[in-house]
Amino acid sequence: MCQTELWEDALIELKRQSYSPLVKRVQAQWLARIYLGMKRYEAVLELEEQARQEGCDIQVFLAIAHARLGHHTTALWIAKETVRVRRHGAEVALGHVYYEAGEYEEALRWYERAAQHLLDRADVLRAMGKTLMRIGDYHEAASMYAQAILVTPFARSEDLRQFAECLRRIGDKHAAEIEQIAHEKE
């Protein structure tokens, strides 16, 4: 559910399985991930206490939530700390923090470093595409979106649209065709 970004369904599924001690142990982490997907950043921050009580680490999600809410100093401090203690997803979180602060070159460096890992590669490639679009390098952004499209097991229409936009900016003739496929796969 999280992979396909069906956040409402993911939340229902998580609540359905919350009786399991295994799920309970990492529930705060999943909730944080889902709330981030739903853009409920305040709700992510509210999970901090619950996570602490359950011994569950959600620092990476907290850093992203703070960054999206504009608390750049706090976000940067948390994200750097997660990188220091080598939390999973820390590098991409720091990339997000820099992105939200408008430091796109720095964000890109951290995304590149995060993409060396096998997990969540599509998300990182997508983030790189978005950052490169902000920098104005549509050629490179198109290449990142193309890779994200290839590694995602389904045709994600948002990626196809962004890819088409990059192609349009660089004057590629396939832009309209990709847009059409995005529409069909919606």
Added chain:
Amino acid sequence: MSAKPDRPFDHNTLWRKFRRRYWMHPIWLLPWLLEDLAFLIPALCMVAWMLRDAGWQRLGDFLRGLWLIGSVAGLLFGLLSLWMRRRYSRRFASRPLPAMPVLPYVIYALTAISLMQGRIDLAVYATFGLAALPKLQKNRSTALLDLALTGAFALNAIWAVVVLLALRLFKQNQQPDFLEIIRQKPGRMEFVREAREQCAAGGG
């Protein structure tokens, strides 16, 4: 872990572009390299064997050793993955063993036995002839090239073999049409439905 990720190259430098293209790490080049090696070793061994010259023979013997190691490794990997799937996938374990997915491992076994006996001709028939059969359905042009290659080898037509091997290598490295790949991918809801069906069947 340092506070700064990397040396401050501009995002547009060749190195950064290369890194982004090739999965950010040279390790991602390995599958492509292995795929080409898995083709080139038998191909060169085949040509060396056909030339029947003392110098080429030595190269052929060396390549035969590499080919044997590759075949045994492929066979062991195949047996391990089959065992794992039968052990851990309920859906897979409840069905009889399908012939087509098992065929590559049979080919590895036949190739390994042929090479151990020094029969490079039989190894070529197994690797290129038998291996063409499963490709006939989905990858007809490659299958036809493999069959033509086997025919040229049987007729001892060395120049035809060299040309066909070059064509085959080119075909192997040809990039598939990107638009076609996207079209063949399921949409989000279709993907979720398929995943749910797999879970319901016990294979997810």
